Amino acid sequence: MTGQVITITSGKGGVGKTTTTANLGIALALQGKRVVCIDADIGLRNLDIVLGLENRIVYDIVDVVEGRARLRQAMIKDKRMPELSLIPAAQTRDKTAVSPEQMLAICADLKQEVDFVLVDSPAGIERGFQNAIVGADQVLIVTTPEVSAVRDADRIVGLLEAAEKSPARLIINRIRPSMVKRGDMLSVADVLEILAIQLIGIVPDDEQIIVATNRGQPAALDNRSQSGQAFRNIAARLLGQDVPLMALKDTDGWLQRLGRFVIPRRE
Amino acid sequence: MSFWDQIFRPRSTSSQVAKERLQVVLVHDRVKLSPELLETLKNEIIAVISKHVSIDQEAMEIKLTHGRGYQKLTADIPILGSRDSAAPRRPR
Ligand SMILES: Nc1ncnc2c1ncn2[C@@H]1O[C@H](COP(=O)(O)OP(=O)(O)OP(=O)(O)O)[C@@H](O)[C@H]1O
Ligand SMILES: [Mg+2]
Numbered sequence: 626m627t628g629q630v631i632t633i634t635s636g637k638g639g640v641g642k643t644t645t646t647a648n649l650g651i652a653l654a655l656q657g658k659r660v661v662c663i664d665a666d667i668g669l670r671n672l673d674i675v676l677g678l679e680n681r682i683v684y685d686i687v688d689v690v691e692g693r694a695r696l697r698q699a700m701i702k703d704k705r706m707p708e709l710s711l712i713p714a715a716q717t718r719d720k721t722a723v724s725p726e727q728m729l730a731i732c733a734d735l736k737q738e739v740d741f742v743l744v745d746s747p748a749g750i751e752r753g754f755q756n757a758i759v760g761a762d763q764v765l766i767v768t769t770p771e772v773s774a775v776r777d778a779d780r781i782v783g784l785l786e787a788a789e790k791s792p793a794r795l796i797i798n799r800i801r802p803s804m805v806k807r808g809d810m811l812s813v814a815d816v817l818e819i820l821a822i823q824l825i826g827i828v829p830d831d832e833q834i835i836v837a838t839n840r841g842q843p844a845a846l847d848n849r850s851q852s853g854q855a856f857r858n859i860a861a862r863l864l865g866q867d868v869p870l871m872a873l874k875d876t877d878g879w880l881q882r883l884g885r886f887v888i889p890r891r892e
Numbered sequence: 893m894s895f896w897d898q899i900f901r902p903r904s905t906s907s908q909v910a911k912e913r914l915q916v917v918l919v920h921d922r923v924k925l926s927p928e929l930l931e932t933l934k935n936e937i938i939a940v941i942s943k944h945v946s947i948d949q950e951a952m953e954i955k956l957t958h959g960r961g962y963q964k965l966t967a968d969i970p971i972l973g974s975r976d977s978a979a980p981r982r983p984r
Contacts, residue, residue: 772910779918808905815911819918 630732630742632761636777638748640769641798644834646745647675648845652860654709659739661700664714665757666747667722673713677841678703687715690727696734720753732760750784764793765825770800770811779820794825801830802873826859828852829873919956923963930954937967946972
């Protein structure tokens with residue numbers, strides 16, 4: 626039995642790739658799957674801190690490719706759940722420290738041992754991105770409902786086609802239902818019409834993500850968190866379960882709504 | 893546009909504006925065809941076709957359009973010198 630490699634990428638920076646990788650890793654592990662997350666953002670290591678594993682790093686991915694550590698030694702086990710582990714990025718090197726061939730070999734190796742290898746891609750379309758997708762069996766593109774993020778996502782769709790990867794699926798992150806309602810944010814339907822790719826999930830803009838990241842306890846661990854639920858739903862869909870899209874709650878309170886009513890906004 | 897048209901014209905929301913702008917920019921991104929390249933293309937098409945038939949250069953239009961998952965280039969080239977006009981205008 627071999628697992629599959631899923632790369633999380635976006636083009637534009639800061640749209641939620643690392644948050645998504647961490648939460649999908651947790652959510653898949655909660656379903657009993659063996660998961661290893663790879664931080665492919667060499668030089669800008671972040672997945673460790675989002676997962677709350679930053680204090681346990683001994684070796685990183687560059688130590689592995691340069692022979693200072695074996696792959697198993699660089700895998701940090703998550704104490705919250707034995708199914709999950711992390712291979713951290715090196716912090717003091719750059720993207721050229723790992724070649725696509727080396728990345729491919731690491732992915733192939735890990736696939737023999739786990740159900741899912743999740744690769745957190747760096748922003749951009751250069752070497753780091755190429756490294757991140759080289760071993761991918763599936764690609765998830767993260768975007769936000771903003772023009773620059775959607776435009777960059779479209780560029781990624783084109784590059785993935787050129788690289789002959791199977792069609793990527795889309796995650797729309799940081800949706801603000803109240804803004805969509807008043808016509809000030811692209812809706813899910815708008816983004817899908819523009820990009821013409823398959824959707825795998827939507828995630829609301831949620832303060833809980835920041836709280837969760839502060840603590841190193843991804844939202845997917847919290848049963849009451851709406852964004853956590855959104856990520857657990859995406860994980861379920863990756864496992865082939867049929868989960869309907871969540872209805873996002875309008876989070877504006879009556880005061881904000883009253884404010885808009887009393888003081889109409891100008892364009 | 894009259895004063896009343898200005899007042900009653902439904903304002904498009906910022907998300908509608910965003911969507912329209914994205915659709916236009918992506919059509920060009922996807923086929924790597926800039927507006928300048930499109931202009932060059934138009935002039936070359938005019939040159940080729942004008943060798944054989946007179947066309948209305950002013951009215952000629954070439955544009956990129958898009959739909960769900962495809963892009964296409966459409967050229968609309970009105971031909972001059974139909975039966976009605978005695979002396980066909982020469983293209984410039
Ligand atoms: N759904 C959300 N709600 C609120 N905040 C979010 C959400 N998703 C991500 N964020 C915040 O957005 C910021 C960027 O997220 P993240 O680091 O995951 O993006 P990234 O795509 O990995 O960035 P980079 O391109 O720099 O690697 C973080 O501060 C994160 O907490
Ligand atoms: Mg990141």
